[in-house]
Structures are given as structure tokens and as C-alpha cells.
Amino acid sequence: MVEVFKTNVIDPEQADLVIREICNLFPHYKVNFDMEDCDKILRVETDQVFIDADEVIRLLAISGVQSEVLPDIIVSKV
Numbered sequence: 176m177v178e179v180f181k182t183n184v185i186d187p188e189q190a191d192l193v194i195r196e197i198c199n200l201f202p203h204y205k206v207n208f209d210m211e212d213c214d215k216i217l218r219v220e221t222d223q224v225f226i227d228a229d230e231v232i233r234l235l236a237i238s239g240v241q242s243e244v245l246p247d248i249i250v251s252k253v
Contacts, residue, residue: 178226181214182235182242193217193238200234201227217242 184190190208197206203223209216217235219226228244235242 176222176224176226177218177220178228178231179245180217180219180228180231180235180242181245182208182217182240184208184210184215184217184240186210189238189240190215193235193240196234196238197231200230214245216245 182193184193187208187210190210194206194208197204197219201221203221204226205220207218209218217231219231232242232244
């Protein structure tokens with residue numbers, strides 16, 4: 176499962192801190208940022224069936240980071 180979040184992370188140091196905090200709370204999550212994307216994308220992946228997006232958002236908020244889940248966009252080929 177993969178969940179993608181839009182964030183307001185401002186620099187790589189803040190991104191590293193957020194990654195460490197998420198990995199401490201959820202050691203089975205694989206976490207990374209795309210700091211070059213205009214939405215400062217946070218990508219969370221796990222082999223588990225469920226990613227607790229609400230808890231990730233809460234944890235980010237405690238760290239002063241605003242975030243929201245980006246909706247899945249399914250493009251159908253006709």
C-alpha cells in the first residue's frame with residue numbers, strides 16, 4: 176500500500192526529521208520526500224494492508240508541518 180501526502184516542508188533537514196519521527200512510530204513504513212516537487216510530496220509505503228494516514232497527519236502537525244492526503248487519480252484508457 177502507498178499513501179501520498181502534500182506537505183509544506185521547507186528544507187531537507189525538516190524532511191529528515193519528519194522521516195525519522197514517522198519511522199520511529201511506524202517502523203514498517205518506508206518513507207521519503209520529493210523536495211523538488213512543488214507540493215513537497217511525502218510518500219509512505221508499507222507491505223501492511225493499511226497506512227494510518229490520520230496518524231501520519233497528526234504526527235506531522237505536532238512537528239509543525241501541514242499535510243493532506245493526495246487523492247488517487249485513476250486515468251482510464253478508452
